[in-house]
Amino acid sequence: MTLPQASDIVTRELRGDILLVTINQPPVNALGVDVRRGLLVAIEAADADAAVRAVVIVGAGRNFIAGADIREFGKPPQAPSLPDVCNRIEACSKLVIAAIHGAALGGGLEVALAAHYRLAIAGAKLGLPEVQLGLLPGAGGTQRTPRLLGAKAALDLILSGRHIGAEEALTLGLIDRIGNSTDIAAEGLSYAQELLTNQAPVRRTRDAAGLADKDAGRIAIDAARKETAKKSRGLFSPLKIVDAVEAAQDLVFDAGMQLERTLFLQCLDSPQRAGLIHAFFAEREVLKAPETRSATPRAIASIGVVGGGTMGAGITVAALDAGLPVVMIERDEAALTRGRANVEKVYDGLIAKGRLSADAKAATLLRFSGSTDYAALAQADLVVEAVFEDIAVKQALFSELDRVCKPGAVLATNTSYLDIDLMAAGISRPADVIGLHFFSPANIMKLLEIVVPAKVSADVVATAFEFAKKLRKVPVRAGVCDGFIGNRVLAVYRQAVDAMMEDGASPYQIDTAIRNFGYPMGPFQVVDLAGGDIGWAARKRRAPTRNPEARYVQIPDRLCERGWFGQKTGRGYYLYPDGARTGVADPEVEAIIDAERLRAGIAPRSFTDEEILRRYMAAMINEGANVVHQGIALRPLDVDITFLHGYGFPRYRGGPMKYADTVGLPTILADIRAFAKEDPLFWQASPLLIDLVERGANFDSLNQSK
Ligand code: T1G
16 A cells, blocks of 8 residues: 555655665654655565665655654554564565664664664764653664663663764664765665675664673663662653663563563653653743744854853853853953953863863863953943842943943843843843843753843844853743742742741751652752842842732741851751751751741641642742733743753653643642632632633643744
8 A cells, every 4th residue: 555645755766776765754754654654665665676675764854763753642553653663674675774864863763773784974863862751762772772782781872862973873883884975875875785795684683692691681780770760760761661671681572572562651651751742842842932933133153241250150151161252341350350260160170070171171261351341342242241130230231331332232131030121221222132041050050031121122032042042051031020930930939838837847848748749959958059048138129019918937037147048158947067968957947937936826737748749839830820821931831941941840740830731720720729718818829720720721722832
């Protein structure tokens, strides 16, 4: 049966006695049902045609095959399955050669493993990243890879999900040849011809002897299981991967394939797969803002950074690491020396860890220059200020930038809460002013909130997204408000957490409950890490405008008044004896909490971990809904990405809004209404949440790109 559309997507062309099979399914040749059908038709045709002595499979465009079509997961499966297609390729009576350029990932590599020989050219990316999607290689990857590479190398490749290049693939034995030219079809055909000339046999990966050394395999599997149990932190699929590779070691191929299928379907059904795939697509959708569609970014060839403190130095390193020249401005020589030292400290740390050479540091710093004269910014395409968080200081600074920067330079502020519209209003070019809110450490944290003031021009927003891409950051478009997206939502769920502490839950129980949800740290550990003085300053700043009717928990202030700011002062909510990184509970803190409960007239009650989590998430989700409702975030997925990349939200849950959809919005709304009986002012259900529940819709229904 020939399916016309399949033949369009998978074309066959006889070149002499070699059948060239080309997959052409933009954008990345994902293995959707049409591609699977087309491959099957092609292999059947090759087997049936006596004129065909070999088959070469290539991908059109920039990639071989990106993998299974992730968009198909969760939908009813359509035949043929990818395992069946791979088995049919492997069973072909003619030589099958996979010629790889670009990505051969997941199912893409599994197709190549089912071929009899594999060639790749420079720039190829091979890997089995299914674990990053909460899955495992489900088309023979857990059975063929160990047979080809041995259990240890296979487990490393599959459990890490990492991409490897052609050279490493050749060394490992994943491929047989590296092609020299960039013409992948020519390379594949030439290699096929060579194999035919040499009468190379049909060589099935299922028959490879990588698992012959049972003892080595057993040792590798036991070690992987122990290591994975320790570090997979609640993830479901990694241990299933070990089980599948163990099956490859212990069972015949077909039985191993059956077990792989069973384990794959278990992973597919896990909510973790849904969360991780949501994160995968959200990271791509978040790059699509109205301005990135409508405007062309300005060129960014050189950067200015005003301020050499923690943030200024971090931003400088991020730009230097992106290959950009950076000029740092500080108010005087001493401050500039400190700024440069802050930059060098980052690189010296990497050298100390053996992750950077001194020469590489020196080469990078050739692109760094410093000055105390703003005139040094005259040629910068984009300037980011990271000076003291005071609106008057910032306004004065923007006046200087307005005076010295060339026309068209983007003028950005790294402020975490000050009014960017005010900064823009004071200069002659408000259309060039934008917020670039980095997260500390700015050279490490991926999240970059791109804060869009009222008068900014679309091409400046597009330029900010382009800048984020250069720095390999994950940009999220945010509207101007106190805290933008992340810190605004944080302020709300922090209040919920402080209220629970005052009502009877210890900070240590709360931290444990939140860590068990999947966070690396609990909220009180985070405060101790970041420094309690930061939140204290924010509370003092908001005090004049705080609603006097609103509940205010004073416990955090009691600690700050004692200078107990956390790790940097040796104690905060926890004690850090001898500068330990992991704190211990502090009886004096518990005594302060008891005294505050007494002062507030509160009779403490117990909380279950489950209730702690429900309150924590209800507050986060509700404020996330408000942020979307008020247009501060474009879509719920923008809130998800903010919390995945800026606040340690467990990735396999997809983010707070995805998690809310998983729990069910009616449940979240019911919780909020129940909590409102104690504190109606704090627990006000978001109009967006109410509307979605009334319509029987969920947050994901709002995620189509704007
Ligand atoms: N399925 C569907 N769409 C995909 C896709 C995929 N596998 N990979 C990418 N896309 C979309 C992506 O959403 C974007 O869409 C566009 O293609 C360009 O992607 C059975 C079960 C291949 C390295 O995990 O790593 O195989 O935004 O921006 O930067 O064992 O895409 O344009 O609408 O990322 O050039 C395993 C995932 C799947 C690889 C290219 N494979 N993809 O990077 O482009 S599970 C993966 C990537 C599996 C089997 C199992 C990258 C890339 P839009 P992009 P890129």
